[in-house]
Amino acid sequence: VLRKGxxxxxxxxxxxxxxxxxxxxxxxxxxxSPSFHGETSFVCEDRTWRMFTDACANLDVQSxxxxxxxxEPLPSSEGHVAGGHFPFVRPGKPTHGKxxxxxxxxxxxxxxxSNCQADFSCIIPDILSSPAIPGNIADIVELLKMISxxxxxxxxxxKMQSYSKIANHxxxxxxxxxxxxxxxxxxxxxxxxxxxxxAGKLLLRNGSEHIQEHFISTKGFSIHRNAxxxxxxxxxxxxxxxxxxxxxxxxxEELQKLPKAxxxxxxxxxxxxxxxxxxxxxxxxxxxxxxxxxxxEELQHxxxxxxxxxxxxxxxxQCVGWHSTERRWDNKACQMKSDNISxxxxxxxxxxxxxxxxxxxxxxxxxxxxxxxxxxxxxxxxSIFSLILCLTIEMAVWHHVTKTEITYMRHFCLVNIATSxxxxxxxxxxxxxxxxxxxxxxxxxxxxxxxxxxxxxxxxWMFTLGLLILYxxxxxxxxxxxxxxxxMAFIIGYGCPLVISILTVAITEPKNGYLRSxxxxxxxxxxxxxxxxxxxxxxxVAVNLxxxxxxxxKTPRPxxxxxxxxxxxxxxxxxxxxxxxxxxxxxLTWGFGLATVVDSHSLxxxxxFALLNAFQGFFILLFGTLLDRKTREALRKNCxxxxxxxxxxxx
Numbered sequence: 001v002l003r004k005g006x007x008x009x010x011x012x013x014x015x016x017x018x019x020x021x022x023x024x025x026x027x028x029x030x031x032x033s034p035s036f037h038g039e040t041s042f043v044c045e046d047r048t049w050r051m052f053t054d055a056c057a058n059l060d061v062q063s064x065x066x067x068x069x070x071x072e073p074l075p076s077s078e079g080h081v082a083g084g085h086f087p088f089v090r091p092g093k094p095t096h097g098k099x100x101x102x103x104x105x106x107x108x109x110x111x112x113x114s115n116c117q118a119d120f121s122c123i124i125p126d127i128l129s130s131p132a133i134p135g136n137i138a139d140i141v142e143l144l145k146m147i148s149x150x151x152x153x154x155x156x157x158x159k160m161q162s163y164s165k166i167a168n169h170x171x172x173x174x175x176x177x178x179x180x181x182x183x184x185x186x187x188x189x190x191x192x193x194x195x196x197x198x199a200g201k202l203l204l205r206n207g208s209e210h211i212q213e214h215f216i217s218t219k220g221f222s223i224h225r226n227a228x229x230x231x232x233x234x235x236x237x238x239x240x241x242x243x244x245x246x247x248x249x250x251x252x253e254e255l256q257k258l259p260k261a262x263x264x265x266x267x268x269x270x271x272x273x274x275x276x277x278x279x280x281x282x283x284x285x286x287x288x289x290x291x292x293x294x295x296x297e298e299l300q301h302x303x304x305x306x307x308x309x310x311x312x313x314x315x316x317x318q319c320v321g322w323h324s325t326e327r328r329w330d331n332k333a334c335q336m337k338s339d340n341i342s343x344x345x346x347x348x349x350x351x352x353x354x355x356x357x358x359x360x361x362x363x364x365x366x367x368x369x370x371x372x373x374x375x376x377x378x379x380x381x382x383s384i385f386s387l388i389l390c391l392t393i394e395m396a397v398w399h400h401v402t403k404t405e406i407t408y409m410r411h412f413c414l415v416n417i418a419t420s421x422x423x424x425x426x427x428x429x430x431x432x433x434x435x436x437x438x439x440x441x442x443x444x445x446x447x448x449x450x451x452x453x454x455x456x457x458x459x460x461w462m463f464t465l466g467l468l469i470l471y472x473x474x475x476x477x478x479x480x481x482x483x484x485x486x487x488m489a490f491i492i493g494y495g496c497p498l499v500i501s502i503l504t505v506a507i508t509e510p511k512n513g514y515l516r517s518x519x520x521x522x523x524x525x526x527x528x529x530x531x532x533x534x535x536x537x538x539x540x541v542a543v544n545l546x547x548x549x550x551x552x553x554k555t556p557r558p559x560x561x562x563x564x565x566x567x568x569x570x571x572x573x574x575x576x577x578x579x580x581x582x583x584x585x586x587x588l589t590w591g592f593g594l595a596t597v598v599d600s601h602s603l604x605x606x607x608x609f610a611l612l613n614a615f616q617g618f619f620i621l622l623f624g625t626l627l628d629r630k631t632r633e634a635l636r637k638n639c640x641x642x643x644x645x646x647x648x649x650x651x
Contacts, residue, residue, distance in 0.1 A: 057135030119158025319346030379614020400634035456497035
């Protein structure tokens, strides 16, 4: 639905199908109709305005929350809720309803207010009467989050029933498509975390509890070490024509680990997998219900049985756990025990801070495999060793190979290229460690920032080397001093990357769009932050290739009596050879890196990129140092002089 209203942004007017747009990617923002608060945004695609986000809502979340917490605040209500919601939506025609429809419930009597504290029931009519449009979905997710964080003490059956009814309203199979446009793409993950947190505090009556809604079911049992095993069985409606089932089993050997009687809670979501798939930029197909478990710390392993939604023989399956910190499916959380045409049995690790929710994926493309890991480890080790050797050689021959201005500038650039890549390689390892151990989000941001900075520095120092060639060829009569060159080189080599890196994090991080999901590296899907690396890097590769062409065209043949000029010219040609060899290699490397973004499921692209990227340090050592004739001559002289010194010492 395209809602008319006053323009809320300064981008474009008339966001309707009747008025074509001009520039692809242009945003248009309009206010909602008077009955709603928020705004709707549209993006220009193929000269047509298409809805991008819809934050229009008619729920007052703060009033609803005050209604259930205001009169007698619970002890935990003094906590602080960080952040806010950022409502995301699909073009459709949801019925918005009337904003006043639920107002009659706010005027309940004092008895109703007291009951609301006990079971939250007074806000149910307001929520159920509101349309499950994207803006309201975002608001309801935020409400459930606040309840889980601040009102999760003494969760009785009444509170869990009300909580389930609220969650069920936005888990309905008929409104899954609306989740694709909720502004916060992590809203489905926030909902899952909130439900897990709240249900985990459920108090059990007589040793068990069962609360059933159409699209969310919660079961709880008392467990103890003398039990023979415990299971939770679910059979729920997926849509109007299909049901889907799942089972959670706590093995007897796990129960033996319990020091005392405890409880186990399990929650089943038949539609949440499809919701996560609809709301994420890198969707994977979930082929069963999502099962969450809350267990005592002593229990580590559980068996889960998932009925497949798609039962075709050609459809494979993979057991996965939802990584709550990184908000992605992780295949390392589970192992497949059996797989047949109708169901899958998984053995999963229950980690309280990481994996609490599990499912199966349909025909996944596994790109995290042993081949890539092996290539990366071996290549990075060789690259770091090569760069250290390169810098050591440069130190040893520095005075022999920097006698002219041109050679000094060339080796100065080469040393900084090697240094930038060496630091980047070390940071790459640190970023992997930070990511794999989930140490800290800020550490991941810091690692990504410096990784971005030094990878960019690598290319900008290559660019400086290209400018050096143009200086030697085109500005023959203009001489630059070493001090002036060093200043300009540092401004280009480190100053430009620093500015780009700072701007990237400053623009994208406030929107939670700096990091990509599942890695300490620049985001692509939400904010295209990766372009802040790809565009400068590939542009520099193109410029340096053009410089090589200029060298070929402009290089004259030396004539008699031009020995000094010929010497400078030969130095320039040596520099050009380095650029001609290194630029295509670096460009080819990151060209395949860009290809992995365009086609993230191609194993060939990933392997090729890993190979080329891992051996960049070796390329710099080989083409920048070992194949340089003057560097080899200087090394030979050093070796000869060392032998003479040894001979004199022995004599």
